[in-house]
Amino acid sequence: MPVRIDPHRSRQLNRLSILQLLRAHGELSGYDLARRTGLSRTAAYNVVDELLASATVRERLGRSRGGRRPVLYSLNPDTGFVIGVDLGGSRIRAESFSFDEKSVASSEVPMGLTGNGGVLSSVLEAVGNVTSSLPGPVLGIGIAAPGLVDASQGMVLQAANLGWQDVPLAQILSGRFGRPVIVDNDTNAATLAETRFGAGRGHRNVVYVRADTGIGAGLVLDGKLYRGELGVVGEVGHTVLEPDGALCACGRRGCLETLASVPAMVRRYRALRGETGPGELRFKDLTSRAYAGDEAARVTLRESGRWLGHALGNVANLLGPSAILLAGQVAGGGPLLWEPLLAELRHRALSPAAGQIWVARGELKERAGTVGAAQLVFEQVFSPDHEDWLPALRDRQAEGGSQADQDEGEDGGGARESNGSCMG
Amino acid sequence: MPVRIDPHRSRQLNRLSILQLLRAHGELSGYDLARRTGLSRTAAYNVVDELLASATVRERLGRSRGGRRPVLYSLNPDTGFVIGVDLGGSRIRAESFSFDEKSVASSEVPMGLTGNGGVLSSVLEAVGNVTSSLPGPVLGIGIAAPGLVDASQGMVLQAANLGWQDVPLAQILSGRFGRPVIVDNDTNAATLAETRFGAGRGHRNVVYVRADTGIGAGLVLDGKLYRGELGVVGEVGHTVLEPDGALCACGRRGCLETLASVPAMVRRYRALRGETGPGELRFKDLTSRAYAGDEAARVTLRESGRWLGHALGNVANLLGPSAILLAGQVAGGGPLLWEPLLAELRHRALSPAAGQIWVARGELKERAGTVGAAQLVFEQVFSPDHEDWLPALRDRQAEGGSQADQDEGEDGGGARESNGSCMG
Structure with a gap:
């Protein structure tokens, strides 16, 4: 009995598998991507083609190991940038990271007067310092806040140091920056940072x-x-x-x-x-x-x-x-x-x-906060919801990428395979 | 650009979504299944058709709420049975459960002499008592064991009560029964049981x-x-x-x-x-x-x-x-x-x-062990590996069900939709 599958959902999951593999391994050949995802080579190359077309992934020729030179794929660092902000005791640190999670720039500014106004203007200044000359869009901003935080609401419930109570920080800052903002407490952020990079x-x-x-x-x-x-x-x-x-x-x-x-x-x-x-x-x-x-x-x-x-x-x-x-x-x-x-x-x-x-x-010492705050965002960017975070992919969908789901064919993949970047 | 998706994997995930929904809700209409999975109605019905053909799911006509009588789907209780075994202090309890997780039969036998032989023969007796007249195959056996257990290996590392040390219990029992066996400690089993049913x-x-x-x-x-x-x-x-x-x-x-x-x-x-x-x-x-x-x-x-x-x-x-x-x-x-x-x-x-x-x-009192031991198996049966646990589905794959993946068509779903069990 023929089983009709949901092409959009499948494609999302396949794309996510490949993005996650490139996140974990840095650089992989099409052969490795197919092997590790369990996709056919044709299917894997089709997902890669889409990611190349949206400039989410880039390719380069690797070294030959005796045969043809393999094509190696990696995340395109300029796909978008993530900002991590640490609201410390007396200063605010911000750090920007490229799509492949390398640090690009950092800034430290003294904490303004306590209360919303002072702290927020210092946050704006620090974020401004690390975003002024980025060669791509900002995907999202993560904030490591002291005190009691409701991460699901992006609310700082209580932070004595900042003089804050029930501050809807994610909402305020996403209004200012026009980008999604995730807030969690500084210990959770540091835990993510040390687990991933420390x-x-x-x-x-x-x-x-x-x-x-x-x-x-x-x-x-x-x-x-x-x-x-x-x-x-x-x-x-x-x-x-x-x-x-x-x-x-x-x-x-x-x-x-x-x-x-x-x-x-x-x-x-x-x-x-x-x-x-x-x-x-x-x-x-x-x-x-x-x-x-x-x-x-x-x-x-x-x-x-x-x-x-x-x-x-x-x-x-x-x-x-x-x-x-x-x-x-x-x-x-x-x-x-x-x-x-x-x-x-x-x-x-x-x-x-x-x-x-x-x-x-x-x-990671004093960098744990900014690295971890950025991780809060990267965890979302490399999740099943990744389309919401990646303008390049989202725009492609809107331009009719989803129509392509319907007219499936063997050709794209077959042609690619004969281009022969597949080594054995 | 056409994106080719991996049909077998997608079908597995879609089937799992539907099995999990029926596990959680008991009985659902095709409309609800489509809505809750996010699948198109055509796709949902095709998965359901496959599950009906393998007798994993059954259907019945529900009550009308003003329009046509809806077709309601539920897990077929006889698809297969799961046995939970609790190795207690002085007795061994076994309980069999139908595919929809209802208790079918239970048995309690006194613990044999300690040491492998005595305990194992009591386990065989108790399991024999609850499997003798089941109207379907045994999918797997879960064991709640006292002491220190390595669940990943199915090994009882140390159980003073039983006089056991480094006993490969899962391996021994799956050899005897010819079915997969999962072993975990009795506290973990009871935790699952109380969380799901207690x-x-x-x-x-x-x-x-x-x-x-x-x-x-x-x-x-x-x-x-x-x-x-x-x-x-x-x-x-x-x-x-x-x-x-x-x-x-x-x-x-x-x-x-x-x-x-x-x-x-x-x-x-x-x-x-x-x-x-x-x-x-x-x-x-x-x-x-x-x-x-x-x-x-x-x-x-x-x-x-x-x-x-x-x-x-x-x-x-x-x-x-x-x-x-x-x-x-x-x-x-x-x-x-x-x-x-x-x-x-x-x-x-x-x-x-x-x-x-x-x-x-x-x-759940003294039933926590057997209910929980069976849950160890049900967790696997309703996982992405479900095909390994469900002979009916596995046999269908072997008979050429996978060929059906290739010749996709609109007909099956379209015809079904006009049968009109979809209410709004």
């Missing part, structure tokens, strides 16, 4: 913990950013480790944040030295003193390392990740912090997982 | 905790069973809550299992009463005494409830689930256990998630 490369189940003033985690599970359902995820900082411990800002006692955040460590250090009056100390100063031999500082780093290992051991037992990454200032605590952390984590984690988990410091 | 129905992010002799959890995240990567997942029983607490079997101190498992509660109760000699007490006896006014028993239930709430609050903060389910004997502790559990969970969980999480007792 210390978690190649891992499908990653726990990313950032320990600074607060402690929060992001999760990549089964290869995807996990957002949970009720807006609160990754709150490892409020795992209670010492039921009768110090009071936390959240109202509970003995949370990890009261034991291993920067303010907690500074408090602990000063308490150990019997200092009680006012006094400021940066984390950097604490570590310098520790490595210069200050025993109170050394004890502080060791204790906090142990508490972090304790909390991460619990997380490891619950989620069985293959990688645990630690970032933020605290990750710079050096071996005095890391050694007890690792020992405690291994001790807490149930075998056989314990020895195999990759535990490492985040690599 | 207290977690309709939820996409579920934490399922079973508290008996031990305490373990299963996770459904983003709608899928989450297995992690290193074989250890859901070990919430070994979350350390009291760093200087009692020694746990795992070698650490103060794990949740030392505070809220059945043996821990019995120990705590006897300690509160100053009993030190040998003595056995069932959980049932403990709760009876508590509700009869025994203060030590009441304190025991309350304390364990609070510790469970504490641990679940940490899990809620990490994963932001929409449902938390508690099963096992301890879940039968009644309000003396549940009230402090809920209070502590709400107190620990960070708003705004706290009030919205659905917290409930598992509903």
